[in-house]
């Protein structure tokens with residue numbers, strides 16, 4: 101696990117510039133995968149995340165770094181960020197995206213977490229608490245920590261309130 105936090109866009113927040121959270125590197129597959137989870141419904145005037153599918157590629161990054169940045173944005177309608185509470189967008193972090201401007205009176209909050217490929221070094225800072233960085237939360241050992249966490253939380257509530265947790 102690489103990041104674990106929430107991002108907040110308050111009313112009046114400006115749109116972000118289009119960006120990728122990870123560079124395109126020749127010969128390398130996806131190194132970082134991010135899930136953005138809506139903590140409330142995200143409506144059109146709240147500045148939904150604008151995600152441009154299939155832009156994790158060499159060609160799209162070349163266009164983005166050249167003169168075609170605006171053309172890329174215009175090619176794709178901004179509908180993928182319209183989410184119901186609990187819905188998620190999961191992207192390869194090389195995919196071009198940006199938060200929209202929040203012209204509503206509602207706060208937009210997205211919980212996000214990301215997973216970095218094992219052994220992949222990065223230079224940047226990230227939002228995962230230092231204490232959690234060495235905990236070994238990865239996608240290939242979720243049985244160990246997701247189920248353990250759900251078991252632990254289930255033992256701390258009255259039986260009638262227990263919930264079944266699964267990854268499906």
Ligand SMILES: O=C(O)CCC(=O)C(=O)O
Nearest residue numbers: 107148149197198199200
């Ligand atoms: O605000 C959003 O929906 C996206 C935020 C984002 O892409 C970022 O902070 O890198």
